[in-house]
Amino acid sequence: MKIFISADMEGISGVATNQQLKTPSEYQRFRHLMTADVNAAIEGAYNGGATAVVVADGHGNMSNLLIEELDPRATLVSGNNRVMCQLEGLDESFDGIMFVGHHGREAGSERAVISHTLAGICVNEMKINGQVVGETEMNSLVAGSFGVPAIFISGDDAYVAEVQETLPSVKAAVTKRAVDRFAAELLHPEVARKEIREKAEEAVKAAKQAVPLQVEGPVTFELELKGSQQAMMTTTLPTVELTGPRGIRFTCDDMVTAYKHMWGCVIIAMSATNGVLGSVNA
Template sequence: MKVFISADMEGISGVATNQQLKTNSEYQRFRKLMTADVNAAIEGAFNGGAKEVVVADGHGNMSNILVEELDPRARLVSGNNRVMCQLEGLDDTFDGIMFVGHHGREAGSERTVISHTLAGICVNEMKVNDRVVGETEMNTLVAGGFNVPAIFISGDDAYVKEVQETLPDVKGAVTKRAVDRFAAELLHPEVARKEIREKAELAVKEIKSFKPQTVEGPVTFNIEFKGPQQAMMTTTLPTVELTGPRSIRFTCDDIVTAYKHMWGCVIIAMTATNGVLGSVNA
């Protein structure tokens, strides 16, 4: 049995503010907390019967997990030049996918901790075939394109509730209670990891009961950015059209192709935030 883990940082035990995730003295401590939460999920997966686990570091520069402290039974996808973003390494050989330390979406998330959708600097709302999605919901649909079901999530209580509205059977481990976007009532990390370990083990033991979330092609993405310059520059990509001053739309034949196209748009939008050539000296 083969399990894929997509790991983010905002939903990790102990995290309550953005400042804790930035490159400073505090960040090093939270890298350790992230690695420990991921290890709890890995241990649970193997306890549940997994024979192979691959982890994709999916936060920020995607180089946060401390490989020397990672459970040696797992393999790690690290680094940020990726076509498949948080899902790099996923294919149809996996039996299930877990989302460790993830967070709620920007649009519609009233109080999930550090809520955003993929890139807080530029994305305001994202839709797949007119359905508003956050990172987990979108990634779950992409996993469904490989016939891989989502089986486990961990993060704050509001995030778990948000995801279980569309994925009621997915096992959820709560790491904290959301108070506001930048405040949380934290469980002790050891308490949170115990729940992660136990729920991940249960998810793998029951893996045959989960069904992939699928979306029929063609697949249309609608993205609302935070600035008009971000939307405009994405139209340099084929099939992307403006639908408003800050909004774009494009259609692809299938969800995996559309996901790659979306990631290209987001990369361009991030670059365009302060002008694409703003730091270039002629």
């Protein structure tokens, strides 16, 4: 029984504001808390029957988790040059995917803590075949195309409610009550981790019955970006068409190709924020 964990930071127990993840001293504190939440999920997964766990660090620069503190039974995908973004390492050999410390989408609940979709600097809204998605729904569709079901999520209560609209039977550990985008009523991390451990165990025990989330036929992404300069630069790719000053659209034959294409557009859009060569030193 192989389990893939996509780990993010905004939904980790103890996190209430973006500043906590950006201020250097605070950020170091939260790396320990993130690793501890992921360890709770790994322990729960093994208690539920997992025999292998791969964790992909998916927040910010994608190297937040402290390998020296990680449960040694798991391996860790770390570092950010990844064609498959938050899902690098996932394939059809897995039996379930778990989302630890994830968050609500940009155009979702007003109170979901540090809500955004993939890259707050450039994405306002993302749709797949007409349906608005957050990271969890999008990643679940990619996992589904490998036949891998989404079985567990952890994060704030608004995030959990949002995801359960699409994935009603996913097991969920609520780590905090969302008050506002930058405020939460926090559970003590030990309390939250107990919940993560127990729900992760339940999720893995029920993984065989879980149904992968799948999309039929060609996959069309529509992205509403934050700046027109970001949208315009994505049209360097011949597959991308503008749908408005900040809107882009493209279609691919399958979900994995479309996911990589989306990531390519987001990379271009991020780099176009202040001019694409603005930060190149070479």
